[in-house]
Amino acid sequence: MVKMLTEGNPKVAIIGPSKSESVAMAGQIAPVFHTVHVNQADNLLNPLRIKMMKHYGWSRVATLAYQDEYNVPQFNVRIIMGAFHADTALPVFCEAYKQGMYGPSYVWILSGTTLHPGWIEATEDCTLEQMQTALYGHFALHNLDVGYSNETTILGKSAAEEMASLRVLDSSTPYVQSRYTPYVVDTAWALALGLNNSLKYLDEKGLSLSRYKYSEDFNQAIVNGIKETSFVGVSELHHGPIKKANDPHVIQKITPDRSGKEIRQYKNIKC
Template identity: 40%
Template sequence: MLTFLGCIYCEKKKLYIGVLLELSDHWYVRYTNFFPTVFENAFQGIYNRSDILADYEFEMVIKDTQGKAGLAARQLTEMLTEGPPKVAIIGPTLSDSLTVTGQIVPFYNVIELSYIATTATTTDRDLFSTLFKVNQVTNALNPLLIQMMKYFGWTRVGTIAHQEEFSVSQIDHFHGLLRENNMTLVTSAVISDTSNIRDVLKRYKQFGVRIIMGAFRGKVAPKIFCEVYHQDMYGDSYVWILSGPALFDGWIDVANTTEMGCTKEELIEATQGHFTLDHLRESMSTEPCISGKTPKEVMNELRGFVSETRYTLSTFSSWIYDTPWALAIGLNNSIKYLGESGLQLHNYNYSSEYLDAIVKGMREVRYMGVSDVIIILHV
């Protein structure tokens, strides 16, 4: 028996995807300019499968947000009102931008996929009804922190967050869990810069805070821990627990110690014994994932590609690679629902009928990816 798996020799139908990236005027450009290559690598793997969108191919329409939420909104609107309909939007990567674009896309009946932004704000389904996430949000780490506190018998804690959406949203969620578990939030601080960190830490000492949870970027951490060193808030009497998604590897090594009044050795001493909670971003499985390659093989391939460019491979690359696969599988799932309404994917438009079918298909996404078993999160 022969099974028809798609049109092998005829021209494939195009599905257009809008991609929002920070491609200029932002510190993240050394990473984001390589993202299209990661996407294309995933697309090629999808095209090698005869059971996933066999009659289709993707074309990306990429726009630069410059890391500005307002510009991201403008670029998104232009993307959705100009040219052929976009079957999905991928990105932007920054939490501040995603909280804006994620509230716009439902009004155009289009889905949006997020793969790096970690803000917990986007878990509000009333506001972000068509947003799907491949990665984990930061507040997923908070129940682990609560269990950790219970294990060690800690009941009093202080928190410090840098004034960024993803950090503040995680801290707010953590505060709620403290109340639910009858634990005491002694004091908290949200800092816009580190100029007042000395006063903040003095207050923590006055209140006798010994357990401190911090959510801030690696560029901020050295200045905070330099002051931790000077105020002797480390060692056996203190426990620092840091949120890992915004901390890059080697943040102490690249710290500009000449401008903060601490040596590298003093920073290392101040951070001895701290905990960092983070998500595992690359599967440890040695089995082939959906692409037919092991996670390690895929990542080594991406490292080889980026070595020939002037860019840097993001630590989130497994989620970046898994995103086109999640979209392709979701769209493939949606074909049966579209058929029930007499619709075809290649005639896609911004109607509620198409949106309903695609959302149903996306909710069924489950596969072995580079990052792990992917169950798409409809937030």
């Protein structure tokens, strides 16, 4: 990333990456160059987490996030919210199994947006059956990736129509869509509209995007411009860079066993 930022013309902004570990690194590098870093944040699920706490009357929960090393401490709580990817979740739940942190006395709430289908498998230290036991009955929280309404987006189509158009374009390329595609589309629009909005702030300082360079003045003008954006996007999260309070989510209660997994899904939950 440093090489990309230092070679060639100055980079106005960075979009992504999607993995939390890489995001953390990008978030540390971008400010050094006074360049804008735009990314889809997992904390957009926080309103749903809070709503669950209020609904069940939980006053105390623990949060567990992956950094450089994983650990499952014996919290003095029974409700644990985890924010990590599947490759990290596996050793975490293996350790949870060993410490007996599972069953009806514990509630595990995961970020389903970071877990791929079929991610539950055996590890070096735990069998598949042990992993399924530890994960039995956990909750997975999701954002609805694509807008479910027929509202016209900034692209002049409904979200479903736009995604169908993109699939047609993809069919002539070696690339395929992922669940991040709606977010990428909307993030690009948020940045483009933000750059347009930034022109007035740049003009106040006698600056122009055509003469862009790494500086705090350019950075602040672009950030201010992005904060002003508001639009109906393809994803339900990007009506603007700041999530609307009533964006819908999905809660899944997952009970995996030897025969697969039973999923109880609750859609379109407003927060």
